[in-house]
Amino acid sequence: MFERFHQYAAPMHFHRLSRKLSPWLFGISAVLFVAGLVGGLILAPADYQQGESFRIIYVHVPSAWLSMFCYMVMASAGAAGLIWKVKMGDIMARACAPLGASFTFVALATGSLWGKPMWGTWWVWDARLTSELILLFLYLGYIALQSAIEDRRAAARAGAVLAVVGVVNIPIIHYSVEWWSTLHQGATVTKFDKPSIDVSMLIPLLLMALAFQVFFFASLLVRARCEILEFEQHTAWVRDYLRGRHKA
Amino acid sequence: MKNFSEFLAMGGYAVYVWSAYGLTLVVLGWNALAPGRRERALERQLAARPERRSA
Amino acid sequence: MSALAAAACVLHRDLQRARRRLGDLAQPLVFFTVVVFVFPIAIGPNAEVLRNLLPAILWVSALLALVLTLPEVFAADYADGSLELLILSPHPLPLLVLAKALAQWITGVLPLIAMSALLGGVLGLDFSTWVAVELGLLLGTPVLCLVGCLASALAVGVRGGPLLLALITLPLYIPVLIFGTSAARNASLALPVDAEMLFLAGLSVLALTLTPFGIAAALRARLA
Numbered sequence: 001m002f003e004r005f006h007q008y009a010a011p012m013h014f015h016r017l018s019r020k021l022s023p024w025l026f027g028i029s030a031v032l033f034v035a036g037l038v039g040g041l042i043l044a045p046a047d048y049q050q051g052e053s054f055r056i057i058y059v060h061v062p063s064a065w066l067s068m069f070c071y072m073v074m075a076s077a078g079a080a081g082l083i084w085k086v087k088m089g090d091i092m093a094r095a096c097a098p099l100g101a102s103f104t105f106v107a108l109a110t111g112s113l114w115g116k117p118m119w120g121t122w123w124v125w126d127a128r129l130t131s132e133l134i135l136l137f138l139y140l141g142y143i144a145l146q147s148a149i150e151d152r153r154a155a156a157r158a159g160a161v162l163a164v165v166g167v168v169n170i171p172i173i174h175y176s177v178e179w180w181s182t183l184h185q186g187a188t189v190t191k192f193d194k195p196s197i198d199v200s201m202l203i204p205l206l207l208m209a210l211a212f213q214v215f216f217f218a219s220l221l222v223r224a225r226c227e228i229l230e231f232e233q234h235t236a237w238v239r240d241y242l243r244g245r246h247k248a
Numbered sequence: 249m250k251n252f253s254e255f256l257a258m259g260g261y262a263v264y265v266w267s268a269y270g271l272t273l274v275v276l277g278w279n280a281l282a283p284g285r286r287e288r289a290l291e292r293q294l295a296a297r298p299e300r301r302s303a
Numbered sequence: 304m305s306a307l308a309a310a311a312c313v314l315h316r317d318l319q320r321a322r323r324r325l326g327d328l329a330q331p332l333v334f335f336t337v338v339v340f341v342f343p344i345a346i347g348p349n350a351e352v353l354r355n356l357l358p359a360i361l362w363v364s365a366l367l368a369l370v371l372t373l374p375e376v377f378a379a380d381y382a383d384g385s386l387e388l389l390i391l392s393p394h395p396l397p398l399l400v401l402a403k404a405l406a407q408w409i410t411g412v413l414p415l416i417a418m419s420a421l422l423g424g425v426l427g428l429d430f431s432t433w434v435a436v437e438l439g440l441l442l443g444t445p446v447l448c449l450v451g452c453l454a455s456a457l458a459v460g461v462r463g464g465p466l467l468l469a470l471i472t473l474p475l476y477i478p479v480l481i482f483g484t485s486a487a488r489n490a491s492l493a494l495p496v497d498a499e500m501l502f503l504a505g506l507s508v509l510a511l512t513l514t515p516f517g518i519a520a521a522l523r524a525r526l527a
Contacts, residue, residue, distance in 0.1 A: 082520070138474050140470060141470045144467050144471070146457065148463055154524060160524070161453075161524055162454075162515075163448075165453060173474070173475075173477055173478055176478035
């Protein structure tokens with residue numbers, strides 16, 4: 001049975017699987033989004049302290065979670081490509097980067113929009129927001145490195161090393177920023193998530209997180225297909241596939 | 249249950265809440281559509297290449 | 304030839320090359336000095352504020368000057384083909400790469416630290432803060448140097464060198480910056496700096512053990 005999954009490490013089979021899967025995944029995520037939004041925007045009661053503005057949590061927190069998850073996927077895929085020479089590893093890592101950067105940007109912007117009514121400023125030197133900003137820089141550095149190197153395979157391998165270095169550094173960065181932040185913020189502790197959250201508020205959050213997650217995979221599959229075409233453009237199977245698709 | 253205009257007003261925080269959701273919608277929408285467009289353009293571009301003759 | 308002898312050879316060669324081009328070594332120092340003096344001009348002549356900010360100014364300027372020297376680490380060897388020879392040599396690449404990083408630290412970083420000591424003294428840092436800044440730089444720059452060499456190896460021969468390297472390395476430098484400046488702040492308040500120094504030392508040890516393998520992997524990824 002393992003053999004069946006093993007074949008998807010090859011770009012040709014992955015491409016075929018991706019074409020079948022991605023529409024379904026987009027559909028499932030759309031359903032989850034509707035459910036989450038109904039729950040979060042309509043059904044959940046307003047927060048005692050923050051009023052209606054807390055509803056931003058339903059986009060802010062899932063995108064922050066996904067931004068981290070995406071980096072882990074990127075680093076793991078890159079490592080697989082680097083260490084075991086799995087081609088799909090290189091491809092997936094490259095496909096992850098713009099997605100991860102998007103999620104990080106959304107997390108930062110929505111965090112800022114949440115912070116402004118709460119703390120009066122667009123930017124708060126909160127440990128989590130600052131760490132998230134550094135994560136965005138890590139993504140941008142990765143993307144810049146990949147686009148600067150012309151040979152795709154070499155670019156993928158270099159990116160993989162950078163991503164692994166990033167993964168090792170992320171806990172260090174997060175810890176030191178948190179240390180820095182609590183030392184100098186002192187009393188003004190920011191609470192972007194509360195220690196105890198009511199169930200009626202929690203369920204939409206989980207639904208939205210799941211929606212984001214499925215969306216991530218859906219978009220990743222399509223991006224991976226583009227990368228596969230670029231990586232494999234000189235192979236016979238791509239030529240046959242294109243001939244089949246575009247009967248001129 | 250609130251009425252629709254209260255829903256839109258979001259307790260006075262409308263600008264922030266709806267900007268946040270709008271921004272998310274734009275970014276997610278771009279991530280949903282742009283890869284598909286790129287894939288179609290890539291396929292067209294690669295299909296238009298002249299066939300290589302193998303020896 | 305043993306591995307250590309080979310590493311010593313690499314070190315010696317890099318030091319010789321630097322000695323022949325002392326003018327090149329001066330550039331980062333001049334840049335560092337200029338940046339350190341540009342900050343107060345921007346901030347304004349309030350002596351109190353400047354004295355408080357001086358450790359941070361020294362640290363940031365040192366970081367920037369360091370980043371700008373990074374493209375050169377592997378550039379000369381890449382240009383004349385000896386980088387490929389290093390990679391193909393039978394000796395362990397991480398060790399050879401460590402020798403190069405050491406050479407970079409000696410020729411590029413130590414002068415910078417000396418200059419920061421001079422400027423810190425001249426611009427009126429009190430003694431304990433001055434010690435904290437210099438000790439922090441001594442303990443923290445090995446990490447900066449090693450991580451910088453890693454980034455430099457990744458971007459060998461690539462266009463847009465210094466800017467790309469700055470984008471890649473500065474996020475990774477942030478922990479060192481945080482602890483270095485925090486130590487200086489504590490010292491100026493007559494608080495102990497052990498925690499920060501130990502953390503910097505710990506980061507350096509971690510970098511010493513892990514980054515040579517990363518740098519070797521980066522070189523092989525780009526050139527093999």
